[in-house]
Amino acid sequence: MALSAAEVAALDRTPLDPPPTQVPAVRLDASNFDFGTVLVGQSADVTLTISNTGTAPLTIQSMCSFVGGFNAAAPSTPFTIPAGGRQAVTLRFTPVFGKAWSGTLSIFSNDPRNPLTTVGLTGIANSCPPITLSPATLPDGNVNTVYNQTITVSGGTEPYVFTLSSSALPNGLTLTSAGTLTGTPSTTGDFMFTIRATDANNCSGDQSYTLRVVQPTLPNIEVGLGAMNFGTVTIFQDRALPLTLRNTGPGTLVINSLVVASSSFLGDYNAFVVPAGPITLAAGAEEQVTLRFAPTAWGWHRGTLTINSNDPDQPTARVLLYGLGWLAETETGGSLVAWGANGNGQLGIGTSIDAPVPVNVSGGLLAGKTIVAVAGGQRHTLALSSDDRLFAWGDNSS
Template identity: 35%
Template sequence: MDFNRKNFLWATAAFALFFFSASSASAQISLGTAQSFGVLAGSAVTNTGATSVTGNLGVSPGTAVTGFPPGTVTGGTIHLNDAVASQAQSDVTTAYNAIAGTACTVDLTGQDLGGLTLTPGVYCFSSSAQLTGTLTLNALGNPNSLFIFKIGSTLTTASSSTVQVINPGSNCNVFWQVGSSATLGTGANFVGNILALTSITLTTGANVTGRVLARNGAVTMDTNHVTVCGPTSACPIITVNPATLPNGVVGTPYNQAVSGVGGTGPYTFTVSSGALPGGLTLNATTGVISGTPTAAGAFNFTITAIDANGCPGSRPYSIVITGAPQCPVIMVNPATLPPGIIGSSYSQTVSAVGGTAPYTFAISTGGLPPGLSITAANAGTVVVSGTPTASGLFSFTITATDANGCPGSRLYSIVIPVLSGGCPVITLSPATLPNAVLGTPYSQTILASGGTAPYTFAITSGALPIGLTLSTTGTTTVISGTPIVNGIFSFTITATDANGCPGSRAYSLQLPAGPSGPPGGAVPTLSEWGAILMALLIIAAGSFVLARYRKSAMSVAAGVPSTGFMRAEKAVDWKLLARTTIYVEAAIALPLIVLSANQVDILGALTSGLVLAFILHLLNGGARRR
């Protein structure tokens, strides 16, 4: 389950005592005398051309070796069903069976190994395995990292395929257990140790750094180079003790020592597969496992002891960490998750049992593949779903917490393989978007290039401004509409081509309130203008009435006839009023409508202008005599 694990086997002692079976009390396994063989067959060895083999070459129980010369053997001897070859073949069978019994960490059935980058672990194929292109094995900086491939039937590599170990790792620490035959394509550069049940064929120009070991069938070669890596003599059997480790309890300190016997001390200790329970660590010098467990669950791991001569021995362990006394053991299922495919929908249910429902689920370490997320399904399950957008190997831990706060966790890994031939880089343009104006129609084309048309476009994060939409045609999509809300809007547009290959670009679109208003603030809305204008008009009208009333009252008191609107013989000059209204509406009401950030309450602005025009008309003495 854990792709980010440290593994064992020192770079100079890769072939001795390295495997374990599914049982926690399995015997220590060694390639034994087969370590010295570059090529070993069951029935026959045949060669064409100038093949070179470094190390021993042998056959057993068969006796036929042909093609040497012109083939050459350097640093070893040809063994024809002698005691050495017979013992080596027996040791290969023992190692083959031990490898077959190891537990898988990741199921790669149906996936081409080409284009993948894998970290240390046990990778399984229920049937055949294919390599087209380059397989990269990342040792994560640990020279003892181990890569195991368990293949149900055939292993086939295409021409010029390559297996490479990086960072830094060792070619000797790669093992291929093949259920039937293995065939390496023309010009392939292969690393690791092939243990095949039947035959192994190296076509013209294929090279191997490791070992070619066929149990029952023939080894066929044609102008190849096979170079043994690691030691060519047997290591003693190193046993790691004790046979089992005691279980632990969350929150309770834990202390247990492991030791190595059978080799030359001092020993160094590593966790070569799996992972210790959270909160526990292994002292590489003393072999003491100590700490305070932080999460309940069942934890499987292997501890390897390497002696002073670089000879390793290992033992698998299982520790059950129970919850605090009030907590039961909560198990998260299933044990593994299947791989996904870029651009294809993925859905897998994860459940929890052993506690009190309902459960809450969370990613407590690592991260899901891009495009996937977890969502609650019911009281006891969660669904990992979505559409993967990037290839790679993604490791994460899902923790389930029950209704009483008791936790349980499981470490998962999901492989998202590279599509056949790999995905091209899909680019969206332009790099930035021009800003929009509130209330003004907007249109901007987004172009996708680099993939295979047609494309589908989608907003994969964020949201467009309200009033704008996304529409797609062929290789382009258009953002269009009339924005109605101001602000800054951030979003991501993803284009997916006809082969399911994605490309994304993040955008930000700013929507100011509208044309600039008076300094110090935004332009008021028409409703605000109407309220302000009506208040001013009421004040003006009141002042006008009071002024005319006071003038008329004074005239009466002085014996002078009153004038203005107090005189009954005056009537409204409607033509003058109409002209005044037109002037006022054009000068005041219409600019308010244009300047407003919100096109509402137009009637209020027009009405306010009409009232203002009437008052101005009266103030101007706009009545005519009868």
């Protein structure tokens, strides 16, 4: 059925629906932030992202916190975020004294539905600077061996007091208040503990340690000879004999010194290389040292070689040294000369008068003989001729 003219006119006067309204909408990427622990007077920052999910520009009019220490550092307000856009905001925590802080950041905007949005803020203010203990790890210790390690500190204010804050030390060790870990551990194993250093302002720092106590790898010195006989040596000459030093232990042997108690015995340590300092022998190693007997007076000479090392069971080893300083020698051509004391006729010069200077021994049975070797005792002399005949003279009482 067709509309009348009046009905058509009425329809023309009916208003249309209004167009949709464009509005901004605020959205935050987090509702809470924890700044952790911050030193008093210093700052920590976090980032809050504000998004505009609406269809109109979003204006952030102001951001503020009513708790001291929290604030929105950047950007400054007001600022505008276009529809569909976002803005990073730096939030800052700057505590003024030590305590646990909590507050709220209020954000005011032109969002008609949420003109006020909030973010929860927390943080801990520490009035103490970082206190660091060194070393970070401890060297291993040996059971039944003295252990000594000093703990040092950086940061804070002197003086420091050191305490054990958790667990226990190995049996036999103690921690002094000055930070020295000392004693003789009596048990092997791994021992975990924490040392705390507290400064003059009652600020503290902790360091956790694991101390391993093991069986020691010790050296063991072995000396090749207990006594060395240099035989008969003409005075002002010398004879050299070798002495072997061995390390039969698993640890490194350090021979600190070789000392001879008699000036008639000389040690040059090594027949090939003279070391500049102590002799160090690895496990299982050996070294040959050379000793020389150089008498300057007639008669028997005795001495003791003392060997000082780091062998814990035998820090001092000794070798007996002896030899006879004699006053007879062969000359070129096989003749024999002798000098010195002659109370027993041991010079073989036909008298018992001492001879302060060398005298040729050529009479009697030695006449015409070529002497190739000579030896003797304190009161007698032996001479070997080139025809393998042995001659003896001097004291014949026994």
